[in-house]
Amino acid sequence: MTQRPGNQLFDAYFTARDMREVFCDQGRVQAMLDFEAALARAEARVGLIPSSAVAPIAAACDAGLYDFAALGEAIATAGNSAIPLVKALGKQIASSDAEAERYVHLGATSQDVMDSGLVLQLRQALALIEDQLAQLADSLAAQAQRFATTPLAGRTWLQHATPVTLGMKIAGWLGAVTRSRQRLQELKPRLLVLQFGGASGTLAALGEQALPIAKALAEELQLTLPEQPWHTQRDRIVEFGAVLGLIAGSLGKFGRDISLLMQTEAAEVFEPAAPGKGGSSTMPHKRNPVGAAVLIGAATRVPGLVSTLFSAMPQEHERSLGLWHAEWETLPEICCLVSGSLQQARLLADGLEVDAARMARNLELTQGLVLAEAVSIVLAQRVGRDTAHHLLEQCCKRAVAEQRHLRAVLADEPQVTAELSGAELDDLLNPAHYLGQAQAWVERAVAEHNALTV
Numbered sequence: 001m002t003q004r005p006g007n008q009l010f011d012a013y014f015t016a017r018d019m020r021e022v023f024c025d026q027g028r029v030q031a032m033l034d035f036e037a038a039l040a041r042a043e044a045r046v047g048l049i050p051s052s053a054v055a056p057i058a059a060a061c062d063a064g065l066y067d068f069a070a071l072g073e074a075i076a077t078a079g080n081s082a083i084p085l086v087k088a089l090g091k092q093i094a095s096s097d098a099e100a101e102r103y104v105h106l107g108a109t110s111q112d113v114m115d116s117g118l119v120l121q122l123r124q125a126l127a128l129i130e131d132q133l134a135q136l137a138d139s140l141a142a143q144a145q146r147f148a149t150t151p152l153a154g155r156t157w158l159q160h161a162t163p164v165t166l167g168m169k170i171a172g173w174l175g176a177v178t179r180s181r182q183r184l185q186e187l188k189p190r191l192l193v194l195q196f197g198g199a200s201g202t203l204a205a206l207g208e209q210a211l212p213i214a215k216a217l218a219e220e221l222q223l224t225l226p227e228q229p230w231h232t233q234r235d236r237i238v239e240f241g242a243v244l245g246l247i248a249g250s251l252g253k254f255g256r257d258i259s260l261l262m263q264t265e266a267a268e269v270f271e272p273a274a275p276g277k278g279g280s281s282t283m284p285h286k287r288n289p290v291g292a293a294v295l296i297g298a299a300t301r302v303p304g305l306v307s308t309l310f311s312a313m314p315q316e317h318e319r320s321l322g323l324w325h326a327e328w329e330t331l332p333e334i335c336c337l338v339s340g341s342l343q344q345a346r347l348l349a350d351g352l353e354v355d356a357a358r359m360a361r362n363l364e365l366t367q368g369l370v371l372a373e374a375v376s377i378v379l380a381q382r383v384g385r386d387t388a389h390h391l392l393e394q395c396c397k398r399a400v401a402e403q404r405h406l407r408a409v410l411a412d413e414p415q416v417t418a419e420l421s422g423a424e425l426d427d428l429l430n431p432a433h434y435l436g437q438a439q440a441w442v443e444r445a446v447a448e449h450n451a452l453t454v
Contacts, residue, residue: 023121
């Protein structure tokens with residue numbers, strides 16, 4: 001079987017299919033053709049071109065009519081995708097209506113076609129990402145509530161700290177997703193705008209009809225008309241890329257936590273199991289965090305791509321040489337990587353496998369040391385902070401040296417037993433009794449999520 005060239009082996013792993021379709025050749029060409037069809041309708045609305053020209057132009061604005069391989073070859077000479085596409089469009093129109101061909105692409109420039117086409121693609125991409133984020137947030141909110149009071153060891157500097165809850169940890173992931181959703185909502189008015197400036201941004205070729213046509217074109221494409229063309233002002237594009245970078249990083253944090261919790265030595269939380277998932281080519285026992293790997297991989301790759309967008313911002317005068325070109329594949333690749341990361345994150349969140357018993361056993365690995373702070377805080381109120389801290393520090397050292405539980409060491413210390421009863425020590429050394437505001441943080445994160453969803 002003949003295979004078409006391309007990088008298809010990893011797409012299913014790193015990219016969501018519907019996002020790749022947005023930015024495939026068909027998607028790119030159709031978005032530019034949608035601009036051309038809308039331009040014809042707008043110019044006919046204000047009387048610049050005859051209304052009879054609209055139907056032939058619109059009929060030819062179907063990406064299925066064009067040879068993408070031939071366009072690709074022509075782009076290598078033309079320097080952008082709009083030039084050969086407009087030529088091919090003109091030929092397609094002329095084959096059925098030579099008169100209508102005279103009115104195609106009137107007053108526009110190549111970057112108008114490509115940038116506005118890109119914005120149409122980004123609108124699709126944004127909708128997909130927002131939907132993925134909303135679904136992920138719903139799943140994380142449900143899991144955070146489910147495990148709101150399930151204790152596990154908090155870890156600072158990769159060492160056991162005081163207890164937290166799994167729900168609190170999940171609520172942290174949820175909060176980052178909620179903030180990303182807010183950011184996307186906020187940037188929409190700046191991103192979803194028309195690009196239409198003609199040769200140097202003045203639309204001089206359209207004379208007095210320029211602004212009416214621009215307004216009509218924005219309405220046809222359901223985009224906002226910005227205060228002026230933005231050919232070399234790329235902050236809109238870069239802002240979107242930067243927010244996607246934040247999403248990738250937040251998902252990377254989620255993936256990193258899951259992979260650490262899945263380590264054999266922890267074995268507290270696992271990715272959902274599935275036939276053939278996470279195995280090894282040589283070790284039958286392996287259960288690798290293959291979903292988390294996608295999240296971490298995207299978080300590693302996307303920042304470099306975002307930096308390309310930032311590096312391409314100081315574009316020359318009214319039209320850039322090379323810097324604009326650097327964006328063409330960069331932003332679509334960011335969208336594809338983030339979509340793939342979101343796809344895997346949703347699978348992880350939906351099917352988290354939790355071993356609460358293992359969490360409880362792991363909390364006992366230090367034989368009570370993770371609750372030393374709890375004892376110290378109460379004791380400080382009775383004997384003073386410095387005295388209590390020094391006393392607990394010495395008891396902790398003794399517990400480690402003698403390989404005894406902190407409870408037993410404390411029971412042998414007269415300065416402690418003079419202030420705290422056995423029942424009080426038992427209560428203070430119970431992880432479930434030293435969770436602070438963990439449940440409140442879950443409730444607040446879920447409430448913020450619910451407010452955004454409504």
